[in-house]
Amino acid sequence: MEINAWIPSITTSSIVLILLWLGRKLILTRLTHSVKHEYDVKFEKLRDDLNKNSIQMKSLSSGALSGIINRQNAQYKRQVLAVDQIWNSVIQMKPAKVFAAQLGAYKFDTMMKAVTENPHLKEVIDVIGDDFDRNCLNGIDAEKARPFISDLAWAYYSAYNLILRNYYVKYLMIQKSLDKTEIIENPIVIKVLVVALPHREEAIQKHGHEIFHTYLEELETLLLNELKSLLLGDKASEESIKQANLILKVVENLQLKSPHT
Numbered sequence: 001m002e003i004n005a006w007i008p009s010i011t012t013s014s015i016v017l018i019l020l021w022l023g024r025k026l027i028l029t030r031l032t033h034s035v036k037h038e039y040d041v042k043f044e045k046l047r048d049d050l051n052k053n054s055i056q057m058k059s060l061s062s063g064a065l066s067g068i069i070n071r072q073n074a075q076y077k078r079q080v081l082a083v084d085q086i087w088n089s090v091i092q093m094k095p096a097k098v099f100a101a102q103l104g105a106y107k108f109d110t111m112m113k114a115v116t117e118n119p120h121l122k123e124v125i126d127v128i129g130d131d132f133d134r135n136c137l138n139g140i141d142a143e144k145a146r147p148f149i150s151d152l153a154w155a156y157y158s159a160y161n162l163i164l165r166n167y168y169v170k171y172l173m174i175q176k177s178l179d180k181t182e183i184i185e186n187p188i189v190i191k192v193l194v195v196a197l198p199h200r201e202e203a204i205q206k207h208g209h210e211i212f213h214t215y216l217e218e219l220e221t222l223l224l225n226e227l228k229s230l231l232l233g234d235k236a237s238e239e240s241i242k243q244a245n246l247i248l249k250v251v252e253n254l255q256l257k258s259p260h261t
Contacts, residue, residue, distance in 0.1 A: 079148050079230060081145075082146075082148035082149050083149065083227045083231060085145035086141075086149060086227065087227065090160070092136045093161070094136075095131070095133065096137055097164065099129070099164075099168075100163065100167035102128050104211075104212070112173070112179050115174055122174070125174050125175060126175075129171050137161060137168065142157060149227070149230060150226060150229075150230050151245060151248060152241070153230060156196060156219055156223040158192075158248065159192050159219055159247060162251065163189075163193070163215065164216075166184055169183060170184055185209055189212075190204055190209075193215060196219065196247055200215065
């Protein structure tokens with residue numbers, strides 16, 4: 001067979017192979033572009049979805065943060081009002097503080113004995129108590145403030161109020177010549193003061209009810225400092241929390257055992 005007979009066959013085969021190769025490249029190129037386009041479309045959709053979610057999250061976060069801030073502002077305003085209510089109650093008890101100081105100038109036992117022997121001396125006691133209104137000890141506003149102040153602030157307030165009530169009881173006993181010292185020498189009252197003023201324990205245990213009035217100023221200062229700390233947002237120490245809980249527990253026990261005066 002002559003070589004010229006193979007030439008057309010080889011040429012045709014070569015052309016077919018070239019066309020197949022070109023077709024393959026074209027198909028691959030089109031597939032690549034198609035996949036890329038589809039990917040780009042999906043990517044854009046995903047990005048749009050993420051942007052929408054981000055906007056929603058920011059909106060939710062902003063709303064939640066706004067709600068938290070509003071609640072904190074409302075709580076702080078209520079705390080400010082509570083501090084005002086507590087301190088206003090202390091101011092209302094100023095007449096009772098003066099009354100306690102006047103009554104505390106006389107030893108209870110001596111006064112009781114003198115009044116028993118000479119009933120006319122009751123007039124002196126009447127003069128001391130003439131302008132005294134026991135309603136100043138009620139502390140209605142203070143009770144409203146209790147949920148919004150620290151336990152230690154309420155403990156100091158309770159100890160302060162308890163001392164003043166003790167002197168009012170003394171006044172009633174002298175008026176009625178009721179010589180029952182055990183009523184005003186209540187160990188629970190002494191315990192309240194010892195817990196509130198631990199550095200005064202020796203004097204409190206030694207002199208008892210006769211010097212309760214001398215600690216009013218100190219308790220008032222401690223209460224004021226605690227109220228200031230509350231407004232400044234200072235956190236209570238573990239020691240002060242224990243002290244407050246102990247005072248309140250003793251006061252509550254006393255209230256359960258004693259009639260209201």
